[in-house]
Amino acid sequence: MFFSWYLENRYFKQGSDLKGQITPLLLLVLVILLIAAVTTVNVGRISLDKTCSANGADAGSLAAASSWAGAFNGLALMNEQLQMYYDMNYYTYGQLYFTANDYINEAIIYALLSGALAVAATVAFYSFAPACCTIWYAMLIGSILDGLAAWAMFEAAMAVSAFNLVAQYMLSLTDSFHDAQLEAYCSAIDSMQESYQASNKVGFSFVFSNSCIASKLNDSQADVYQAWMSADGPYSDKNYSWKDKINQNHSVSATLNLPNISSYTLQHTVGTYSQITGLLEDLISRSQIIAAVMNSTAVVLTTVAAFAMVAFISSLVAALCCPACLSIVGSAFCCPVMVAGCWLAYYSYVWGGLEHAVAIGILVALVAVGGAISVYLLKDKNDEAFEKWGPNGNQSSVSCGDASDLLIVKIASVVLPSWNANCCVTQRHPGTSAGIVSTSYPSIVSCSTSKFSGGDVGSFDNSYDPSMVGAN
Amino acid sequence: MHLKLLKGSIIGVVFSIFISSFAFGNISDIPLPSDAKMVSQKSANIGPSQSFIYNYETSISPERLRSFFKKEMVRVGWTEQKQGFYMKDGYLSMVVIMPSKDKENKTRFTISFSRIPSKEEVLAFSKDKPDKLNFMPVYPGSKQVFLWDLPTGVSASYEVEKDIKDVVFFYKSGMLNYGWLLVSEIPISTETVNIDCPDCQKSQNKAAPSTALRNVNMNKASLTFSRKGKERCTIRIFESTPGPQGLMDVSPTNDEAQILLKKTSILVTYYASKNI
Numbered sequence: 001m002f003f004s005w006y007l008e009n010r011y012f013k014q015g016s017d018l019k020g021q022i023t024p025l026l027l028l029v030l031v032i033l034l035i036a037a038v039t040t041v042n043v044g045r046i047s048l049d050k051t052c053s054a055n056g057a058d059a060g061s062l063a064a065a066s067s068w069a070g071a072f073n074g075l076a077l078m079n080e081q082l083q084m085y086y087d088m089n090y091y092t093y094g095q096l097y098f099t100a101n102d103y104i105n106e107a108i109i110y111a112l113l114s115g116a117l118a119v120a121a122t123v124a125f126y127s128f129a130p131a132c133c134t135i136w137y138a139m140l141i142g143s144i145l146d147g148l149a150a151w152a153m154f155e156a157a158m159a160v161s162a163f164n165l166v167a168q169y170m171l172s173l174t175d176s177f178h179d180a181q182l183e184a185y186c187s188a189i190d191s192m193q194e195s196y197q198a199s200n201k202v203g204f205s206f207v208f209s210n211s212c213i214a215s216k217l218n219d220s221q222a223d224v225y226q227a228w229m230s231a232d233g234p235y236s237d238k239n240y241s242w243k244d245k246i247n248q249n250h251s252v253s254a255t256l257n258l259p260n261i262s263s264y265t266l267q268h269t270v271g272t273y274s275q276i277t278g279l280l281e282d283l284i285s286r287s288q289i290i291a292a293v294m295n296s297t298a299v300v301l302t303t304v305a306a307f308a309m310v311a312f313i314s315s316l317v318a319a320l321c322c323p324a325c326l327s328i329v330g331s332a333f334c335c336p337v338m339v340a341g342c343w344l345a346y347y348s349y350v351w352g353g354l355e356h357a358v359a360i361g362i363l364v365a366l367v368a369v370g371g372a373i374s375v376y377l378l379k380d381k382n383d384e385a386f387e388k389w390g391p392n393g394n395q396s397s398v399s400c401g402d403a404s405d406l407l408i409v410k411i412a413s414v415v416l417p418s419w420n421a422n423c424c425v426t427q428r429h430p431g432t433s434a435g436i437v438s439t440s441y442p443s444i445v446s447c448s449t450s451k452f453s454g455g456d457v458g459s460f461d462n463s464y465d466p467s468m469v470g471a472n
Numbered sequence: 473m474h475l476k477l478l479k480g481s482i483i484g485v486v487f488s489i490f491i492s493s494f495a496f497g498n499i500s501d502i503p504l505p506s507d508a509k510m511v512s513q514k515s516a517n518i519g520p521s522q523s524f525i526y527n528y529e530t531s532i533s534p535e536r537l538r539s540f541f542k543k544e545m546v547r548v549g550w551t552e553q554k555q556g557f558y559m560k561d562g563y564l565s566m567v568v569i570m571p572s573k574d575k576e577n578k579t580r581f582t583i584s585f586s587r588i589p590s591k592e593e594v595l596a597f598s599k600d601k602p603d604k605l606n607f608m609p610v611y612p613g614s615k616q617v618f619l620w621d622l623p624t625g626v627s628a629s630y631e632v633e634k635d636i637k638d639v640v641f642f643y644k645s646g647m648l649n650y651g652w653l654l655v656s657e658i659p660i661s662t663e664t665v666n667i668d669c670p671d672c673q674k675s676q677n678k679a680a681p682s683t684a685l686r687n688v689n690m691n692k693a694s695l696t697f698s699r700k701g702k703e704r705c706t707i708r709i710f711e712s713t714p715g716p717q718g719l720m721d722v723s724p725t726n727d728e729a730q731i732l733l734k735k736t737s738i739l740v741t742y743y744a745s746k747n748i
Binding site: 085087088089091092094095096098099102103106158159161162164165166168169171172173175176177179180183281284285286288289292386390 | 518519520521523553554555557559564566568584586588589591592594595597617618620622623624625627629663688690692702704706708710712735737739740741743
């Protein structure tokens, strides 16, 4: 307006004492000064916002990394307990294994001894022809041998029964160890998941509390902001915006890239849980049957030994009465005794199955040898189960469910996409208006990276340590 | 009178020496490095036997310590078994060397030591009248074979002359009264086996009539219960019965043979919580 007036009046008022010619220039300078002032204020604000966003990003990444590193230190301790618990149970299982093996060796020796004694008894029975008025010494020998065979067979049955009990306890131990390790592993996964969320929350909380938001708010806005901070606002919203007194929008937003665990590598035993329990179940079932058969055989042997002893004693009585019976003097008393003795000896011989001495011998020998072989086969399975309890390979696991058939030794390692937490903060503020015209400047972005790996990740040394590794 | 007192005190001293040497095992049989210092000791019941655990520390490196035990244990009469176990006169021991050193740069190692119980000792745990359990019912008329502690609960075994179906039904219904929930079940399965000849079943359909250990039915089932989230109870049931042309042929007319074989074992594993 002033310039157009000047342009319009510069010729026809020549020579006149024109005043105020400097005004346009001054006005121009004023405008330039105003622009310079606004620019200076805005540049200052940019610098301030840059500092605030950088502080927020650094604090966010370092806080998240620190919290996450703490969680890994906790996991390392949990893992040490997993390993210790495995060692303890492995020793316990080993002790039971050797105890069980001891019983197996004992059972084999007794079963074979019983078989040999029973065969010897059979030879004694077989080499004998029953006849009245003779003393059946073979019955005495056979009875003693069969009695000893029965004792040895009972001992074998007892040893197999003891093995059965130990095998049952081994199965219980395997069950409880499996449940305990799985529970600990599942707790570790849950705990790490919770820690991951907590680390994110801590990171976002540090971002917003270090981004100079509070200093830009009036009292009532500050209260709202504090309530938002306390109510997990930073984690859930990731952005905070407000209006200033001239109704201009301000906002601070953040991103936090904290890598989560993508999988766990679990060290497990040679055999799976189902393989080991399957073997132990088989051991229990088979040893139960073997012990029962050996027990039955021992009962049969005892019965035979008893009949043989009755036959021997009866034959002895009959034989002692024979001379008297044959003479006229004592016949009235001795003859019935002799007849009764002969009768009892003979029927004991028949009822005891001694007339089929060979069949009995074969049966007992078969049970003894078969039992010894069966027990030896149990030993093989027992060895196999123990070997399967040893620590072996690794398996990747992403959840609790996929470890359900494993006997976990320890967590061998954890897999993450990276061991760095990356945080970026964006500050968006309007420029100063200086009461005349509104201005703006670009949003300010700052990023920061912190590592949380620290020491040796794979071996789970509890030395996870956060530190800042980069910022831009 | 004095003589009696003297006699009594001598017996008492001898008895207490015997008991104390038994209470913490005979660790003197195990060679130790000269600077080994005992840090702690404890005992734990492992099923039928008691185990003693001694924790030591030494300045010797783990590698040297390993070779020390390998050489010295054999020298004093221990026989090396599988997986680092040693055996001597019915005793069993194991040396575990910790992989990492402690803050004072000392190597820590643990010696576990136990006596192998005799079969009579193991079988002596049997009771005709089972102990009452507060967490589950006990099958009526059953015989308690053992009730032993586990690191995280209890292991109990019972025997009963009942059909496996009855036992399964009993626990399925009875456990509900104790607040348990059935979470998994392996139904009754039957396997006919030749105990002394595992491959015979595949090659021949009929067992030789004279072979006592052939054609035996092994029935088994398993029930797993859960309570209050963390508690678990696994009940495994085993039953052995004579199969066709199997044990029946030993004595076709003798019912006793069948009775002796018709035995159902119940194995209970109660998992309370991991306490480590």
